[in-house]
Amino acid sequence: MNLSPINERFVLHFGEMGSRWGVNRTVGQMYALLFLSPKALNSDEIAEQLGFSRSNVSMGMKELLSWKLCKLVHKPGDRRDYFETPKDVWEIFRSLVEEKRKREIEPTLTLLRDALMDEATSDEDKHAQERMREMHELIELATGWFDEVQHLSPETLENLMRLGSKVQKVLSFAGHLRPGNRS
């Protein structure tokens, strides 16, 4: 790995973190390398910089593409595939949440809905359904909320976040003026 110390530390760290986020070490490293890189890199460059096999890069990049964490670009007169990460960190964050939802949240919601449709006879099943109902409600609320706010512009979102819990005060103030809007 012939990276500068700053870059190398970052790449290694993301390798470790990758495993906590459901991708393996090498995929995490590939992502980090591309995130820092000022230009798109091709598979050979990635393989060489990180010191693993060409085929591993191929599989890893396929996974990063599927997570929409990287995109494929081409250079004129060059047949090779080049990879880069989206520039905007908000966009990255949004795709990540979006994909996590598709892969983890939606299947869970489906399971919960199915289970809630079943006829519960025993007390055990009735209690289980009640717990599932609570979980289902929370997930629906949280994902529904995310759906809505993710369409706000990055600036609006940023402003909202900077408001933090003060949002509550502003809202209750607005609520006093126009009861229909009370939070």
Next chain:
Amino acid sequence: MNLSPINERFVLHFGEMGSRWGVNRTVGQMYALLFLSPKALNSDEIAEQLGFSRSNVSMGMKELLSWKLCKLVHKPGDRRDYFETPKDVWEIFRSLVEEKRKREIEPTLTLLRDALMDEATSDEDKHAQERMREMHELIELATGWFDEVQHLSPETLENLMRLGSKVQKVLSFAGHLRPGNRS
């Protein structure tokens, strides 16, 4: 596994999901079993219901306790440890985010801060630092926001979420009345 079909499906599903959230299959199953259970269970009951070894349960429960996803309770006149999950799903969600932050976000922030302190000489390093600065800013903003809103009561939080993106309209309305509060 002598669970009712409804419970069994849920338990198996959480086993699979566990691996995507950084815990292994058996730990995910233990959590799911306890989440659904109407009463606290001891290690032998867990081992028997799920069909794995007593020692595995011991290790798994240690992990769930460390994530604050389960708590230890005792029954009068019974020396054994019993386990249960917190009742309130909001509380569960909050501990999960809190622990994720401690283990994954904080170390990353530390790394980023350190890297940003370093003197960047090459263009490559300068660009890398700029990227890290963007990432650092996003993480600070998002975690700072979470810090604030997690202290709101579950009801307020729920109301805020139900507002969704409409929050923007209410805020800009309030802003017109009192420019100092403009979002």
Next chain:
DNA sequence: CTATAATTTCAGTAATTACTGAAAATTGGA
């Protein structure tokens, strides 16, 4: 203190996941 019930540790092994290199497939130009 001793006996026993309960829990934890840990070395060994099983199971899973990650990685490689060689071969196959695909792509684009001549």
Next chain:
DNA sequence: TCCAATTTTCAGTAATTACTGAAATTATAG
């Protein structure tokens, strides 16, 4: 079309992670 550059697949193997059972430890009641 054929050829060469590039990417993908996949079987085999390496590395890692998960799980067990036996032994050690801890805790409690008598």
